[in-house]
Structures are given as C-alpha cells and as structure tokens.
Amino acid sequence: xxxxxxxxxxxxxxxxxxxxxxxxxxxxxRDVGIAEEIAQDAVVAALEQxxxxxxxxxxxxxxxxxxxxxxxxxxxxxxxxxxKLAEVGRALEDRPPAEPPDADGIDDDLLRLIFTACHPxxxxxxxxxxxxxxxxxxxxxxxxxxxxxxxxxxAQRIVRAKRTLAAAGVPFEVPxxxxxxxxxxxxxxxxxxxxxxxxxxxxxxxxxxxxLCEDALRLARVLAGLVPDEPEVHGLAALLEFQAxxxxxxxxxxxxxxxxxxxxRAKWDRLLISRGFExxxxxxxxxxxxxxxxxxxxxxxxxxxxxxxxxIASLYGRLLEVRPSPVVALNRAxxxxxxxxxxxxxxxxxxxxxxxxxRDYHLLPSVRADLLxxxxxxxxxxxxxxxAASLTANERERALLLERAARAEAAxxxxxxxxxx
Amino acid sequence: xPRFLSISRHDERxxxxxxxxxxxxxxxxxxxxxxxxxxVVLDMAELAPTSEGTRVAWVDGRAEYTDGPFTESKxxxxxxxxxxxxxxxxALEWTRRFLEVxxxxxxxxxxxxxxxxxx
Numbered sequence: 001x002x003x004x005x006x007x008x009x010x011x012x013x014x015x016x017x018x019x020x021x022x023x024x025x026x027x028x029x030r031d032v033g034i035a036e037e038i039a040q041d042a043v044v045a046a047l048e049q050x051x052x053x054x055x056x057x058x059x060x061x062x063x064x065x066x067x068x069x070x071x072x073x074x075x076x077x078x079x080x081x082x083x084k085l086a087e088v089g090r091a092l093e094d095r096p097p098a099e100p101p102d103a104d105g106i107d108d109d110l111l112r113l114i115f116t117a118c119h120p121x122x123x124x125x126x127x128x129x130x131x132x133x134x135x136x137x138x139x140x141x142x143x144x145x146x147x148x149x150x151x152x153x154x155a156q157r158i159v160r161a162k163r164t165l166a167a168a169g170v171p172f173e174v175p176x177x178x179x180x181x182x183x184x185x186x187x188x189x190x191x192x193x194x195x196x197x198x199x200x201x202x203x204x205x206x207x208x209x210x211x212l213c214e215d216a217l218r219l220a221r222v223l224a225g226l227v228p229d230e231p232e233v234h235g236l237a238a239l240l241e242f243q244a245x246x247x248x249x250x251x252x253x254x255x256x257x258x259x260x261x262x263x264x265r266a267k268w269d270r271l272l273i274s275r276g277f278e279x280x281x282x283x284x285x286x287x288x289x290x291x292x293x294x295x296x297x298x299x300x301x302x303x304x305x306x307x308x309x310x311x312i313a314s315l316y317g318r319l320l321e322v323r324p325s326p327v328v329a330l331n332r333a334x335x336x337x338x339x340x341x342x343x344x345x346x347x348x349x350x351x352x353x354x355x356x357x358x359r360d361y362h363l364l365p366s367v368r369a370d371l372l373x374x375x376x377x378x379x380x381x382x383x384x385x386x387x388a389a390s391l392t393a394n395e396r397e398r399a400l401l402l403e404r405a406a407r408a409e410a411a412x413x414x415x416x417x418x419x420x421x
Numbered sequence: 422x423p424r425f426l427s428i429s430r431h432d433e434r435x436x437x438x439x440x441x442x443x444x445x446x447x448x449x450x451x452x453x454x455x456x457x458x459x460x461v462v463l464d465m466a467e468l469a470p471t472s473e474g475t476r477v478a479w480v481d482g483r484a485e486y487t488d489g490p491f492t493e494s495k496x497x498x499x500x501x502x503x504x505x506x507x508x509x510x511x512a513l514e515w516t517r518r519f520l521e522v523x524x525x526x527x528x529x530x531x532x533x534x535x536x537x538x539x540x
Contacts, residue, residue: 012510016459057521110458214422214505221460248539271463271503 006055010046013059014039019135020060021067023109028071030172032116032134033162038074042067110135111226112172118187121168126161127190128197133158135222136194136215146212147197184227188236188288191219195240199247213244224279231284239288241276242295245269257396261304273299287323290315309339326355327363334367342374362391366401373408382409424463424537425504425512427519430496432529433471441526448522461515464503471497496531509536 014021018039026035042063056062117130132138132146140158144151175183198212220237227233249267252258280296283289294315301307316332329352337345349368358364369384385405389398441449456462468474471489478485491497502519506512516532523530 008510012508012514015507016511016514211422218422218460218505222458225454225458225460275463 006050009055010043014043015137017060017063018137020110021064022134023113024064025067025071026113026172027109029075031166038070039067041070108226111174114187115174115183116170116172118190119170120186121170122161122164126157128193129154129157130161131190135219146209184230191216199243210247217244232286232288234279235283235286235289235292238276238279238283238292239295241272241279242292242299245272255396257400287319290319309335313339326352326358330364330367337371342371346371360391362388378408422505422507426535426537427502427504427516428498428533429500430531431499431527432495433497437527445526452522461504461506462502463505467500
C-alpha cells in the first residue's frame with residue numbers, strides 16, 4: 001500500500017484550492033497581494049502542523065479556515081476603528097460585508113477574484129500575468145518561461161499589477177449588471193490571449209506550448225461553471241475546446257507545423273470535440289460563439305475536402321459584422337476562395353492590401369501567395385511566401401514559408417493548403 | 422496536463438436498495454458543483470447494469486458474444502470519470518473526495534485511477 005507524504009498532500013491540496021483560498025481571504029482583506037501572502041502562510045502552517053496532527057479530513061477547508069483566521073487577525077491588528085471592527089465581525093461570521101445587492105444572485109469569491117485580476121485598469125499583459133498567477137496557480141518562473149520573458153520582469157509586472165489594483169481602489173466584487181458585459185469581455189480576452197499564446201506561439205522555437213492552452217481551457221471551463229448564464233463564456237469555451245482538439249495533429253514529430261488540409265483527423269481529440277459541440281449549444285451569437293461555430297464546421301468535416309466552406313464564409317461574414325477586423329476579413333477571403341475559387345478570394349485579399357493593421361502581418365502575404373499559386377502565378381507566389389517568411393517571428397513557421405517559397409519558385413506541385421488553423 | 426480515467430467498481434449484487442438520504446444527496450450535489458466549478462472533469466458517466474451488457478471476443482477467427490449479467494466477478498465497473506489534472510496526486514485527491522461521499526452510500530466502492538497515455 002502506498003501512502004502520500006504530508007508535504008505532498010499539502011502541496012496537492014493547496015494547488016487545487018489556492019485560487020479559492022486567495023479569493024476567500026481577498027474578500028476579507030480587500031487586497032489580492034496580501035491575500036496571496038496569507039494563503040502562503042496557511043500552507044506553511046499546514047506543513048508545520050499536519051506531520052504531527054495528521055492530514056485533516058477536509059484539508060481544503062482547513063487551509064481556507066486557517067487563512068481566513070489569519071486574515072481577520074491582520075485586519076484586526078490594522079484597523080482599530082469601531083466601524084472597521086464591525087466589518088471584521090461580519091467577516092468572522094463568514095457573511096459577505098455589506099455590498100450593493102447583486103440582482104443576479106451571483107455570489108462567489110472565485111468569480112470576484114477573476115473579475116479583479118482581469119480589471120480593465122490593468123494592461124492586458126498585467127491581467128494575463130496576474131490571472132495565471134492567482135487563478136492558474138502558475139509560479140512566476142512558469143509564467144516567465146511560458147511567455148519567454150525574464151523572471152524578474154514578470155515578478156515586477158505582478159507586483160505592479162497588485163499595486164495598481166490597490167491604488168485604484170478596485171473593489172473586490174462581481175460587477176453590477178450594467179458593467180457586466182464589458183468587464184466579462186475583459187476576462188474572456190485574458191483567457192483567449194493565454195490560449196493563443198500557447199496555441200500559436202508568437203515567438204521562439206516551439207509552434208505550440210500546450211501547457212498554456214490547457215491552463216486557458218481550464219479557466220474557460222471554470223468560468224462556464226461559475227457564470228453558466230453568460231452565452232459568450234460558453235462560446236469561448238467551445239472555441240477553445242475545438243481548437244485544443246487539434247493540438248496533436250498540428251505539429252509533425254519534428255515540431256514543424258502541419259496545415260489544416262494535411263492534418264491527420266484521426267489525431268483530433270474526439271472528447272474535446274464533443275465537449276466543444278456541447279458548449280456551442282449553450283453559446284449565443286457573440287464573436288466567440290461565431291468563431292466556435294466556424295471551428296465546429298472544421299471539427300465536423302470528415303476530411304478537408306468535405307469542409308462546408310460556404311457555411312464558413314457566411315459565418316465569417318457575420319463575424320465581420322459583430323467584430324470588424326482586417327484579420328477576420330482575411331480569413332473570410334480564404335473561406336470564400338475555398339467556396340468559390342481562388343479568383344474570388346484573391347479579389348477580397350487585394351482589398352486588404354493597404355490596410356495599415358495588416359502591413360506587418362505575415363498571414364496576408366501568405367494567403368495571397370497561396371491564391372496566386374493556385375492561379376498558376378507561381379513567380380508572384382514565391383515572392384509573397386518569402387515576404388511572409390520575413391514577417392513571422394516564429395522559427396517553425398518561417399521554415400515552412402521559406403520551403404513553400406522555394407517550391408513555388410521551382411513551380412512545383414499544387415497548393416499545399418492554407419495556413420495552420 | 423495529463424488525463425486520468427477513474428474506473429469505479431461496485432458489487433452489483435449488493436447495491437443499496439434505497440436512494441441516498443437527502444443529506445447525502447445534498448453532499449453529492451455539492452461535490453458535483455465543486456468539480457464542475459474546478460473545471461477538472463472532462464467526462465463522467467454511470468453505466469447501465471451488466472445484465473444489459475454484452476462481451477465480444479474474437480475466437481477462432483470470428484466474433485463470439487456473451488450476454489450479461491457477468492456474475493463471475495464480485496465487482497463490476499459501474500461508472501467512469503475522465504479527469505484532467507496537473508498530476509496523479511491531484512487526480513487522487515479528487516478521487517478521495519468522490520469516495521468520501523460515494524463510499525458512505527455504497528461502502529464497497531473502489532476506484533482505479535489510470536493515466537491515459539497520450540500521443
């Protein structure tokens with residue numbers, strides 16, 4: 001019979017519970033930085049006490065209670081005014097302090113923590129770092145490694161983010177109905193950014209850093225559990241489930257990217273795909289839901305040739321209405337070219353040639369090259385592939401584009417498909 | 422993050438006759454909410470009794486079918502859960518929490534936790 005060592009037990013329980021413990025403490029001390037320190041103190045206490053007392057029956061509850069007691073002690077030491085003591089009294093009884101009543105009855109510390117860590121007062125990168133640290137349970141070193149940043153830089157970013165929240169007096173609460181949509185956008189954006197950084201690593205040698213994708217997916221699932229009535233949360237969850245389902249098929253054994261057209265669909269993760277469809281049923285018609293619906297068209301196609309490009313082109317058209325963006329317009333052009341031929345697609349691509357936002361975007365010349373190649377204009381295609389290669393920061397992608405440039409210039413074979421999706 | 426298949430086994434011939442007491446049902450609902458909000462469970466199901474199952478074997482070049490119930494073993498698979506966790510220790514902690522509740526309803530339940538090999 002094997003046993004779990006006390007230190008291991010403490011570590012495991014803390015990893016599972018840390019976000020909730022921090023959230024519970026933050027509601028008392030109203031400062032996520034202090035809350036994190038107090039949660040760590042509770043772990044130290046467990047490491048000291050559990051070897052003698054044994055692991056408690058409900059170790060998560062023990063850690064939470066210990067941390068909350070320490071939080072209350074701290075507040076008591078710091079606040080001597082009667083008014084503050086009254087607040088502490090309420091916190092001691094584990095009732096939320098008086099707050100504007102929430103019409104939707106959403107009362108969850110973890111949700112408060114998510115909304116606080118993703119508060120718009122913080123820059124996107126600060127929100128990302130703080131969310132991964134407080135909600136994802138990642139260490140500063142892990143975050144630094146994931147984003148190819150120096151550890152002190154990330155540590156600084158987190159410290160500054162906590163200070164900014166404190167200085168701005170950001171309340172530790174779920175935003176009211178009027179602000180909810182905008183604040184939720186800010187949360188979903190963070191989850192989406194984390195996933196994308198893992199899914200199409202913008203820099204470095206690896207095309208995919210699956211760890212980040214999984215952290216993001218987990219956050220999306222947690223959110224879907226916390227606010228099940230928000231359709232866009234399910235839209236984002238569906239999108240990420242579908243995207244993640246292709247992870248194993250997206251890179252060759254040597255790490256090179258595999259284009260959607262060439263992916264072995266047997267390697268797509270059936271479980272994640274069915275979870276994606278399930279989430280999509282609960283999603284609305286927001287921008288994540290529409291992107292998820294597009295991903296669903298791919299997930300549901302038995303082969304690349306079976307893809308319903310007309311449906312995808314029309315979904316991109318709707319997406320363009322909801323969230324106009326040159327990148328979406330470019331993707332729509334690709335879908336149109338599959339549905340109605342390269343000429344129709346190229347006409348749309350040419351319209352985007354002078355859009356400033358796409359000037360340094362490697363996928364524009366890459367798509368253009370594809371279509372030129374399909375039309376037999378191989379010399380122009382080769383030049384465009386080379387231009388695309390010069391614009392990407394990802395080594396793997398650059399290698400693939402250079403190879404296609406060389407192939408096009410040698411006027412070789414049929415078009416190999418589109419960009420990795 | 423590795424995935425784990427938790428296979429739950431019970432004694433099919435000695436299942437509790439009564440549904441769980443309201444207090445226990447409440448605990449089960451709380452646990453379900455807890456794991457949903459933790460975002461760790463990918464899939465979860467209870468299986469129909471083995472009397473509705475069929476075993477298929479490949480014998481002498483053809484399929485051979487045996488209808489349930491499968492009475493030769495005391496414990497049969499009664500359900501499964503697919504968990505995604507940071508490591509096995511985390512998967513085992515969730516399993517412990519499941520048994521803490523389920524074990525009170527059906528004391529003989531055992532759970533086998535197996536990592537799903539990827540690739």
